[in-house]
Amino acid sequence: MPQSRALATTIPTNAKELDVFLRAQGEKVPDPDAGGYERIIEQVLSATSPDVVLTPVEALQAKEIVGVPLILYGFDLNKSEYDVGSPFYVSMQCAVAQDGTPAIINCGHKKVIAQLVKLKEFDQFPYNVVFRERGVSKVGGTAMLELVKWETSEEPPF
8 A cells, every 4th residue: 555645854743833734734735636546546556356456445534433443554634625624634545454445534633633644754554553532522522533553463443
């Protein structure tokens, strides 16, 4: 699976720096639609079996797969087209750990974005991750998400 686009070498260390970092990265994305199409083509061309080639890859929302063990191969930072919520989101290139089904997972939760930016600094993809809820926001009662790891020596936490 493809790695994420190169991020700036200065990794943010606090929330304010993360906001500045995201704005700067968002300005570097020339055509978000072209990037999505390229990721789909790369995913098809990196398939390891006919079943994977013929399995449609649709973007999922992170909230739809809370608790599902994933193998994270990389991500892209995208500028959101919505007026409400985060001005940025990530598209994560993953595989479902249970059966290897490829998946693109979109998430605009700031903590998840911060986690991915930091993981890119370590650049040791793939990572074994799972989304979990970490409470509910005060505004709107939306579930807040974060990534945690699961070990390959363990059974995936279903």
